Amino acid sequence: MTARAKLAKAASALPAPFAAWFAERRWTPRPHQVELLAKARAGRSVLLIAPTGAGKTLAGFLPSLVALHERPKANMPGGRGIHTLYISPLKALAVDIARNLEAPVAEMKLNIRLETRTGDTPLHKRQRQKLKPPDILLTTPEQAALLLSAPDAPRFFADLDTVILDELHALVTSKRGDLLALGLARLRSLAPNLRTIGLSATVAEPEALRAWLVGQGPAHFPPPERGRSIGAAAREGVMRVPGSDPSPPLRGDPPFSREGKARRVLPMADLIVVKGGAKPDISILDSTERMPWAGHTGRYALPDMYAAIKAHHLALLFVNVRSQAELIFQELWRINVDGLPIALHHGSLDAAQRRKVEAAMAAGKLRAVVCTSTLDLGIDWGDVDLVINIGAPKGASRLAQRIGRANHRLDEPSKAILVPANRFEVLECRAALDANYLGAQDTPPIRAGALDVLAQHVLGMACSAPFAADALYREVTSAFPYRDLDRPTFDRVVDFVATGGYALRTYERFAKIREGADGLWRITHPRVAGQYRLNVGTIIEAPLLNVRVGRSARAAFAGRGGRVLGKVEEYFVETLSVGDTFLFAGHILRFEGVHENEAIATRTSDRTPKIPVYAGGKFPLSTYLAAGVRGILADERGWSRLPAQVAHWLEIQRERSVLPNPDQLLVETFPRGNRFYLVAYPFEGRLAHQTLGMLLTRRLERAKLKPTGFVASDYALGVWGLGDLGAAFERGKPSLDNLFDQDMLGDDLDAWMADTYLLKRMFRNAALISGLVEKRHPGKQKTGRQVTISTDLVYDVLRRHEPDHILMRATWADAATGLLDIGRLGDMLARIKGRIVHQRLDHISPLAVPIMLDIGKEAVPGEAEEDVLREAADDLIREAMGGD
């Protein structure tokens, strides 16, 4: 039988109401929809990779709708458990999908109940869902974890047939993904014939996602080594703990080869790939305005953006961070002479405010929306016909996702304009554009499952029913991210959940879970389950304060009147003094002070606000784009495709210094003022550069070159000091090869990491997720500030007294992949070994200008706290002396 004939046969296999529904609309089921139906009927789990607009959602639900239609009526009172569980990363997406699905279900007159369950679902509805489960439940990973921790979970999920995981690529790379993977493992225990359907728009390693969707077999392990440094443990968090595999996959190394000779063969879901739709129509804005050297605002291109908005029906303007959204929105309105309806949408706006914008979008009442990644994921809110991406896209996949927002029909090209905010971003946009045409994807690899999440899950399982450690270990290691988890570590996590797992065993009598004589672990008090339920989830928000705007400061402080406009991060409020003006929710506000959990502000007619601090790119430059940018620099034949100003910039650089080959690292040194500078161009993202800067300054300090500061951007690292760096490198004291040697990731890293405040922040997250400290107590919610203080103190004590505690291990693993990006730095150091090109210059090079302009904008990190104290004390002395 030919493929076509097979397809026709499968399509004709659709039950009558479905066939009629398609026919009425003169639609034929798409090949991937039919294929998925056939695979699902054969009991196979499937990963469906399809571009936006390919009818992915319908494809995912079609097997369930058909199965539910064909299922005989239940004759049990109260009906059956749920048949299909749909999980999405966003509440809004679950609600949106439910809405989209209700229409065909009604039109086909199917007797299928589908309901959503999110944090917003009222209690009475939740209780009814428990008593009379719907056929299809649409929810989030956190709600799924809650349902699984309930004692009635076995009954609720006994009839579960299908789990549909939407936007799987977005879920799996985070701790939420770890929580979900563990939940999925439990669901497989409760419903052994369960199949999964993963929906993904864009993905780098389909093999990893395919394996993620199905249960993994047991693994075998060498005994854990004793007495290693905690830094070594942290690095393993990146490199994946070696399993039975003789050559453990490292980052940048394809972990799953199809040939699979020396590698472990992993069970995988089937794969259906829908090839790509119409080629998107993307251009880089070639503004006649002067392109800035540095900065991230994209302000120079406002007239061009406004013209583009005018020429289209509905434009989405994507920016990378909230403050930039505020700025662009404000500036657009300033030049909005036509009074176009332009709105603002970002994560810290009040939910009601956001809903209003979404509704207006759907109703076609808007011409443009300035937004952050809150609109990245697949929510359909109207007929967008243009996407403007301001600033660098940071990742080819992210760009593809955003561009997919424009024109939700597969056969028509989506239209997008990239607006680089500075000269380096031009290169990045160019690289992203090439990647998009090439169809390359660069989502991050799935890392080993986090231990703090595992601790939360273990407690949840104990809340549901007593468990045997052996069985739970088998179940946990069937989850893809935990497939290499060794038994001693698992046992330590269980011990942690029970009593904190400290070497000093003084908390046995306060244990939360305890192993009984029957070998089963059970919770010691119902209160424990209550506390678990209040603390479930992995999203630890930065402490946020409400922004309340009152007519007068006095009224607002008294708690009278005023409107809550949304939330801002606590750290931002800390930088404000009373009387400062800032942009928020499109208004210029005057900061009046903090009252309890709120930042109090009043409106002001001030036209030049103090702009919220730009924290640099929130997303680091992806590895894939970094390679693209290095390629563009080295290949001058491609420069003709760059804006003339940028090509000219690169030409001058070639004349005055050099442009490195893609596999080289260029290091320039030059004097300026009374300091000596080193600028390196690794293009590995701000996080990795910041870590490199910390480590390099330590080494330069030891070489007596007196470094006094550094600044890191996504593209380059600048270090300055009082010693003549260029001369020192030429004498080989130290040589650049030694300076950039990989061994900096050893003791230097250990010593520095132990002191950095970043670790405290990571520890706080791990402490909250693992349940060491509580997010909320029944009845009273701690403010973020209280939590911050106590976990910092706990960190100090734990570090002094038990530095190899399981939670410290979890913290270091997070730091290695997260804020410090050590994994990426390690790859880079290995790549450039023996390939460092040193240019000793008399003055600053063109390529160095952007990073030099960043100097002074960022605080000099380091251990300078004592200096701040001393200076404050000196001020006092000066004041006192002057008063005498």
Add this chain to the structure above:
Amino acid sequence: MYCGKPLTISFGRRWAVTDAARQIAPASVATLVGVAGVVLEAFAEGVLWWADRRLLVAADLHLEKGSSFARRGEMLPPYDTADTLGRLGRLIRRLDPGIVIALGDSFHDDGGPARMAPSDRADLAFLQRGREWVWIAGNHDRLAPAGLAGAHLDTLTVGPLTFRHEPAAGPASGEIAGHLHPSARLAGRGKWVRRRCFAGDGFRLVMPAFGAYAGGLNVLDRAFSGLFAAPTFRCFLLGDERVYPVSPRTLRPD
């Protein structure tokens, strides 16, 4: 380390801050703080030393706070008591006080003494040996610590100074108190520093909390209002090796 010429700053008649740094041991240097005419030494570890009387004061030890939380299911590392006693022990060995005053909230709750690990209990007994020890009653520990040596008092008056846990309402003269866990924030070089601190005006001094798990409350919080005379109000922030006097003008709210 500060080793310049001693510098004396005058703030009216009864107040004197001497920024002279007198080196006691390599670990830290003392900053002199005046209260009701008595010159006390404030150490970066967060204790007060009255050299003439060989009297050492530490406030808000909050011993057994970890186990107090563990009872409720938050398994904080059980090392806070050992950590706090360890730091206090180093100071006691260095200064060899004749009398030690624990200025209230020495235990996080009245059940604390009973939960102490035997090793911590032995360490405490060793520290108490050969000197007077006074437990001032706090709001967390109203009762005398059962089974432990030392006197239990509501307040203690030594010369012009009165030691009590909670600062009395309104102005006071010669009062040394704890309870409020003062801390202060200030800005400089583009970053923020938050430290525990002593807060005083020459008449009253509120001490920082010494306990490993004792948090801090910003001195600009309303809990401190009315306690200090504004013209002479100063904070003494705990640095790594010494205490830094800072004008309240440079301080920021949380």
